[in-house]
Amino acid sequence: MLASSAIFRRQQFLIRSLGGHSSNIHRERMQAIKCVSGSALEADGQSILRAIVPTFDPFRYKGQAGKVAVIGGCREYTGAPYFAAISALKIGADLSHVFCTKDAAGVIKSYSPELIVHPVLEESYNIRDDEKSIISSKVLADVAKWMERFDCLVVGPGLGRDPFLLDCVSEIMKHARQLNIPIVVDGDGLFLVTNNLDLVSGYPLAVLTPNVNEYKRLVEKVLDCEINDQDAPEQLLSLARRVGGITILRKGKCDIISDGETVHVVSVFGSPRRCGGQGDILSGSVAIFSSWARQQNLATGDNLRGSPSNPMVVGSIAASTLLRKAASTAFGKKKRATLTTDIIECLGISLEEICPAS
């Protein structure tokens, strides 16, 4: 039963919070959570978006609206990290970096002059065994010197599965975690994390965004059972709890989001197209929205876990909601020919319709 005591306690807590804090942010967050069935909470993503998207302020300077970094891009894959990084920018981040291999860097740079692309990762085929230790240290140092500037990392889009590269990325994740930098994990990052759960286990600033197959592997590994579609929200709740309360966004016909305490569903219809790359838009979007949600939490003095809502959950709901709206808008225009770049082009107008810039 998902309408468990934890959920009930959380709802009670939210009601108390609403009574105690009358700010618009709190009221909107409260409105954003409503029960649509006996077993899951349908999120009002639009209210969440309006609550977390920062208002413009002429006194703000470059970087304050968010700086994200994508760790991904190798010899085989270059589109995925581009989609993630450019999506964060199109939503409103000020700066978007990509850390990838040398082979991928030139191509990713060529997709857009808006991105800052660092050719620092290395794959095994390119180096000798006796160089690995030195190169591994160098890769970490090259990323580490930037790390404190970032509001969020996205680990995994187009990362590939080269063992040496994944070892380096593990070190990067450990370093980010030491610095309390949020980490969104998707694609091949999920392959890495599923086989090394310690990288994220118990880290409240981690978000995993698995698709059907990635979720299946995660459930098998952590819960040692098959996917249970009948009680999907409850199984997700158990999974998130078992990995120490990290946030998991299970992608599907409905996106289901849990941090082991609550479960939210985003089921507004998006697009029937399933072209590759939409998951990358989502991971980049979670990065910037959760950064904003976190900024709001810090600004209003809520602590991370005791606030009306976990900012990583809030960011995930916001990202899912916006992606679905943008995909719907793009599909309305391009129909069967809709591709990921078309959806990215609709992020701005979709966000504007929900929370106008002025």
Next chain:
Amino acid sequence: MLASSAIFRRQQFLIRSLGGHSSNIHRERMQAIKCVSGSALEADGQSILRAIVPTFDPFRYKGQAGKVAVIGGCREYTGAPYFAAISALKIGADLSHVFCTKDAAGVIKSYSPELIVHPVLEESYNIRDDEKSIISSKVLADVAKWMERFDCLVVGPGLGRDPFLLDCVSEIMKHARQLNIPIVVDGDGLFLVTNNLDLVSGYPLAVLTPNVNEYKRLVEKVLDCEINDQDAPEQLLSLARRVGGITILRKGKCDIISDGETVHVVSVFGSPRRCGGQGDILSGSVAIFSSWARQQNLATGDNLRGSPSNPMVVGSIAASTLLRKAASTAFGKKKRATLTTDIIECLGISLEEICPAS
């Protein structure tokens, strides 16, 4: 005489099939075939398109609408594999891969972040003779690990004629054939196949898409005679039969399609522009449409050769019909300046006009 006994038997079979199966798909396929002259069957490509293009289903996930791979792209040619791969995506495939040489990969990737481009092929100029055996095995292994995921291969766009590269591609084709993966052969792939007919001979999932010159070489090689334009459909029927019932789409003012059993003509006017690259749109389109036709056949329980229509023929008719409509639309807008990219941009709207997405 094209109105041969085989054709007559096929028409009789179709009429019987229509009586026995009342599904819309069968009825539409039946309507799609009508006799326009004493010597050839003009295909009703629009009805075929409506019959095979899958309806959208929110429960489907990434990959289910088709995954195609193009084997092509070398130091000299990069546009052709891009055109083929992006055309499949714009029609509605979920994923589109390109396997090309290292020199071509960066450029093809830079054309679009939507494609997954694998820099795995090698040309002779880049390797020593004593390396060839090892590299050949590595190339095959690099492609083979992906092979089972694909619904169709397109072999040839921008492949070039380097002997070592073509030897590797021969091995890739043999492997695909072992796995029963359909293969569309165009461009330099036809050069390879014409000199190695065993690669496709007797393989019912092969489609060749020769232009005038490529067809001439094929006729000379297989039938040991000149092109006979007076009895073009009958000659094509003989050719397809002689190569063991593979499907051949002879491109020209009218496209003529035969699998050695039937002959269909697509003669609806497209565009008078003959800019390079239109054949690549066609090969990518045949790949995705024949995958869909095959899915429909499997879904309705028809076996491949005994169904009202061979899915490779159905896919070829659909591709020819859509390309002509898109070319016509593009020419209406761009006139003499019409290029292949303009036609690709018109694939979506052209398909939408024939079979609306919703």
